[in-house]
Amino acid sequence: MNENQQKLTNKQIVAMPMLLSDPCIERACKKANISKVSFYSWLKDDSFRCEFERQRGLIIDESLKKLKACFSLAVDELCKLLTSKNEAIRLKTAERIIDYHLEIANMELLEERIIEIEKTIAR
Numbered sequence: 226m227n228e229n230q231q232k233l234t235n236k237q238i239v240a241m242p243m244l245l246s247d248p249c250i251e252r253a254c255k256k257a258n259i260s261k262v263s264f265y266s267w268l269k270d271d272s273f274r275c276e277f278e279r280q281r282g283l284i285i286d287e288s289l290k291k292l293k294a295c296f297s298l299a300v301d302e303l304c305k306l307l308t309s310k311n312e313a314i315r316l317k318t319a320e321r322i323i324d325y326h327l328e329i330a331n332m333e334l335l336e337e338r339i340i341e342i343e344k345t346i347a348r
Contacts, residue, residue: 229279232272245280 240257247253306318
């Protein structure tokens with residue numbers, strides 16, 4: 226148990242998984258049997274907020290690992306569709322691949338620009 230977890234109340238510890246399980250705060254609070262006011266009050270407490278963010282980060286990291294594991298399979302399936310007998314499917318797949326490529330190229334360009342801006346600021 227880390228330092229932040231040790232400072233949490235039993236109610237906060239029990240509520241934490243439910244608060245993290247639903248993107249809708251209102252529903253999450255209902256599941257956890259607490260008011261939204263209590264939740265927002267808890268977020269003002271450094272220990273609760275840090276632990277909440279730590280656990281949310283772990284969930285996000287795990288989800289990203291799962292997505293990365295499936296990425297190669299998804300690309301393979303997309304490539305298979307390029308050889309479909311259905312012309313509409315081939316066309317839509319080709320368009321989708323081109324769109325993805327353009328998005329990636331734009332992100333790479335933005336990343337390069339950000340790096341240049343950071344270098345300029347650092348001087």
